[in-house]
Amino acid sequence: MSGWSRIANVFRSREVEGDIEEELQSHFDEAQAAGRDPGVVSRAFGSRVRMHEAAREALIASWLDSLIADVIFGSRQIRKHKTVAAAVVLSLGLGIGSCMAAFRMINALFLRPLPVAHPERLYAIGYEDLFEGRISSNDGFEYAVVPLLREAVKDQAKLLVTTSPGSIDLTFGPDGQTERVWRQYVSGSMFGAFGLHPALGRLLGEEDDTTPGANPYAVISYEYWSRRFAKDSHVLGRRFRTANGTLQIVGVASEGFTGTDPGTFTDIFVPNMMNTPNIVANSGGSTFSGYHIWLLPAPGASIFRMREELRAALHSYREEQVKSWPAVRLKQEKDFFVAAPVSLKSAAAGRPAAQGGYRRPLAIFAVLVGLVLLIACANAANLTAAQAAARRHEIALRISIGAARARLVQLVLVESAIIATAAAALGVVFSWQAAPFIVDRLNPPAQRVRLALHTDWRVTVFAVALTFAVMVLFGLAPALRASSISPAIALRGDDGRRGRRHSRHSLTAAQAAFCTLVLFVAGLFIATFERMANQPTGFSSARVLTLEASSSTDLPAETWYQVTQRLNSLPGVESAALAQYALMSFNAQTGYVWANGHSPDGSWTNSTWFLGVSPGWLKTMKLPLLDGRDFRWNDDYPKVAVVNEKFARKYFGTASPVGRNFETLSGGGFARSPGRNAHVSMEIIGVVPDARYEDMRLPVPATAYVPFRALGSRTGAGDRATFVVRSRAADPISLAPMLRVEIRKSQPGIRVANIATQQELVDSQMVRERLLAALSVFFAAVALILAGVGIYGVLNYAVLERRRELGIRMALGAGASDIARQVTCGVLAAIALGSTAGLVFGLAAENYITSLLYQVKIHEPALLVLPPITMICAALLAAAPAVLRAVRVDPSVPLRAE
Numbered sequence: 001m002s003g004w005s006r007i008a009n010v011f012r013s014r015e016v017e018g019d020i021e022e023e024l025q026s027h028f029d030e031a032q033a034a035g036r037d038p039g040v041v042s043r044a045f046g047s048r049v050r051m052h053e054a055a056r057e058a059l060i061a062s063w064l065d066s067l068i069a070d071v072i073f074g075s076r077q078i079r080k081h082k083t084v085a086a087a088v089v090l091s092l093g094l095g096i097g098s099c100m101a102a103f104r105m106i107n108a109l110f111l112r113p114l115p116v117a118h119p120e121r122l123y124a125i126g127y128e129d130l131f132e133g134r135i136s137s138n139d140g141f142e143y144a145v146v147p148l149l150r151e152a153v154k155d156q157a158k159l160l161v162t163t164s165p166g167s168i169d170l171t172f173g174p175d176g177q178t179e180r181v182w183r184q185y186v187s188g189s190m191f192g193a194f195g196l197h198p199a200l201g202r203l204l205g206e207e208d209d210t211t212p213g214a215n216p217y218a219v220i221s222y223e224y225w226s227r228r229f230a231k232d233s234h235v236l237g238r239r240f241r242t243a244n245g246t247l248q249i250v251g252v253a254s255e256g257f258t259g260t261d262p263g264t265f266t267d268i269f270v271p272n273m274m275n276t277p278n279i280v281a282n283s284g285g286s287t288f289s290g291y292h293i294w295l296l297p298a299p300g301a302s303i304f305r306m307r308e309e310l311r312a313a314l315h316s317y318r319e320e321q322v323k324s325w326p327a328v329r330l331k332q333e334k335d336f337f338v339a340a341p342v343s344l345k346s347a348a349a350g351r352p353a354a355q356g357g358y359r360r361p362l363a364i365f366a367v368l369v370g371l372v373l374l375i376a377c378a379n380a381a382n383l384t385a386a387q388a389a390a391r392r393h394e395i396a397l398r399i400s401i402g403a404a405r406a407r408l409v410q411l412v413l414v415e416s417a418i419i420a421t422a423a424a425a426l427g428v429v430f431s432w433q434a435a436p437f438i439v440d441r442l443n444p445p446a447q448r449v450r451l452a453l454h455t456d457w458r459v460t461v462f463a464v465a466l467t468f469a470v471m472v473l474f475g476l477a478p479a480l481r482a483s484s485i486s487p488a489i490a491l492r493g494d495d496g497r498r499g500r501r502h503s504r505h506s507l508t509a510a511q512a513a514f515c516t517l518v519l520f521v522a523g524l525f526i527a528t529f530e531r532m533a534n535q536p537t538g539f540s541s542a543r544v545l546t547l548e549a550s551s552s553t554d555l556p557a558e559t560w561y562q563v564t565q566r567l568n569s570l571p572g573v574e575s576a577a578l579a580q581y582a583l584m585s586f587n588a589q590t591g592y593v594w595a596n597g598h599s600p601d602g603s604w605t606n607s608t609w610f611l612g613v614s615p616g617w618l619k620t621m622k623l624p625l626l627d628g629r630d631f632r633w634n635d636d637y638p639k640v641a642v643v644n645e646k647f648a649r650k651y652f653g654t655a656s657p658v659g660r661n662f663e664t665l666s667g668g669g670f671a672r673s674p675g676r677n678a679h680v681s682m683e684i685i686g687v688v689p690d691a692r693y694e695d696m697r698l699p700v701p702a703t704a705y706v707p708f709r710a711l712g713s714r715t716g717a718g719d720r721a722t723f724v725v726r727s728r729a730a731d732p733i734s735l736a737p738m739l740r741v742e743i744r745k746s747q748p749g750i751r752v753a754n755i756a757t758q759q760e761l762v763d764s765q766m767v768r769e770r771l772l773a774a775l776s777v778f779f780a781a782v783a784l785i786l787a788g789v790g791i792y793g794v795l796n797y798a799v800l801e802r803r804r805e806l807g808i809r810m811a812l813g814a815g816a817s818d819i820a821r822q823v824t825c826g827v828l829a830a831i832a833l834g835s836t837a838g839l840v841f842g843l844a845a846e847n848y849i850t851s852l853l854y855q856v857k858i859h860e861p862a863l864l865v866l867p868p869i870t871m872i873c874a875a876l877l878a879a880a881p882a883v884l885r886a887v888r889v890d891p892s893v894p895l896r897a898e
Helices: 003-013 020-033 038-045 048-080 082-111 143-152 222-229 303-324 331-338 352-383 385-390 392-400 405-440 457-483 487-491 497-533 557-568 645-652 732-746 758-764 767-801 803-811 816-844 846-852 861-887 892-897
Strands: 123-131 134-138 157-163 166-172 179-186 217-220 239-242 245-252 268-271 291-297 342-346 544-555 573-579 589-591 608-613 640-644 661-665 679-688 703-707 718-727 750-757
Touching (some): 048 082, 082 405, 082 457, 123 303, 123 352, 134 352, 143 157, 143 291, 166 750, 217 222, 239 750, 291 303, 303 331, 352 457, 352 497, 352 767, 352 846, 405 457, 497 816, 497 846, 497 861, 544 557, 557 573, 557 718, 557 732, 640 645, 645 679, 645 703, 679 703, 718 732, 732 750, 750 758, 803 816
Parallel strands (some): 179 268, 217 245, 608 703, 640 679
Antiparallel strands (some): 123 134, 123 291, 157 291, 166 239, 544 718, 544 750, 573 718, 589 608, 661 679
């Protein structure tokens, strides 16, 4: 036998312990003592370095052999206890899958870089804004400021300008079917700056974005090209119509690029200059501040220096703006507006402001799924406790015959790794379905969120790390406990039941704490959604359809009225009217009011809200007149107004305001609109009940309804409005095709841009609340089920472990209630302690949760009492089978077995 073989056999024939070098030296000395020639011995064993290498190779081979043996043995143990293993895999799989689903969404929204060249160099320009007394971050600019900012950093960086993606209706061909797509206005130089290449045709260039309305071209996304046109190469040159005109497709963007805002897949990219009405101030003087500015610095450029230069340019621009503000505006707000700090935030993963709305809900979601995973791990540890206890004699025998404790830890961890791997596979399947399911419910159909939920290296690393963490969480403690067994104590039957009982109770208390916390948070979100959903709006949403319409040119109010009267005569229409905006559509107009000796204080917090409506609008929205009369077709702005009760109380107290007058600014009191600051007087002709206008979360504002005029128009002419139609049928959307055709027939220049039911607009106000309530209910149910299974496992094992004791107690006359108390007392105490801890943790999170609540106080008694009561009820239900088994123990059976 060669020296190498002898060494390999040594390492394979015994557990490797002690000093390897000493082992090798002993064999070397043995060979020399036997009288062998030293040269021959050296050639047989080689140099000391080679001996170490051989030892390492043998050690690795030995470890692999033991690992394979442990895998085989662990698989047999799992097959031997199929029920427990299946329960553990399902519990952990649900926890792992929930965590992976959350991470896939977080990765898509916040971590994955945009598929552009050098995303790490992208910055979004923002500033601080003071609105209604609150300071917030903003990144919306008027297009007029873009040339000034571009000039400020012209030698240091490129400035790119985009709008947020918005949904529009378009048609292909003269009589094509209308379809809803997402459109984004972008700088012509954006594609080149991002290093993108066309998949077909060409992309937009700087020459397409120089003259307003001159280049009616569009680039479609690869995803839209695949979905809508099945990658038809003849799509180039096709034209489609939108409310703002006709555009021609000139190219297809590269695969994977779906826009700049996470959460939205842009279908069509259009040059900024085709957003003609909003590029410059319109005829009324108002401006559109919906442009987002991106900064792409040149290599080596100083971010700090550019931020200061941008701040100086913006400061100069705004100094000119505030000169045209109403004199009533607070000096504090004017000064803050002019001197607002400029920020440069990294936009490597997309526009930061677009991510902000998802940040806190997803953080709450991540915490919930993390708690579910911890419950699953505690549940798995408890479910495997009986199996681990049954193997104490086996492990004691292994130790007594010389097994190393590290080897025993490996043995138990390998079994845990097999279970964790199976659970991870199940979790991957679960997350693959769960993440898209959750995303589909983030928004209503008209505002659907779409995320690129691809599996990249981040998701893969997270899945592997999570699997390892789960293996350690539920497998390390049993492994260490197994390695610490004393062979003498275990073999003579003193198996440390009290210590194991304390360990199980600790895990049960942890489960109860986590589960109670999830139930508490779920209760807060459910109460929030319920109270918001049941909050009266003041108007009737049932059977109401809203149609946003626009015209390429300003139209007199009389033209809009004629179309409205035409709609009133259609079959199936109960009533039709016209408004500047649909209620609850996130659009609003506010202004200052002087009435009955009251003067505005200059802040927006106490300003009055205005809405232009046509005659019949109050009837269509079922807003009854409490006093006075409705509008007539010959009423004009700014002569008369109908006000709500809040307005009447605010300015006139308990007296009737009908016939009284109030003053406002000619432009409605826009905060940042130049001109139109002359005072005009309006007579109040009617009073209606309070109704919500823009936001379900805010108190109903003082509101004045005035004769219809387009927003920003002095004369009553305008280029956009919203038709509001009440249907006789239960489903108003069925009228949409007919209404679209009739509007086009009545006035060919008017195009319908967006159609939605009024109920959809109300529901869109509660997207966040509905999402958090639904997710919290789901995970609260999962947590409760897992905790119940864990409690059942603990009690069931406790009964099996204490059969002899219970038999003796029953033989001595103990009743069923005594036995039940003996079995459940410790576990219920642990649950009570854990539930209390869970409530304490929930109350400690008050500052983080409160901003997501609506008319809900975190200290409400019902919300504090229900989670622990629910936890205890679930525990009693889970304990019932174990208690029944305990009281049915035959005393003679365990005593005879002993």
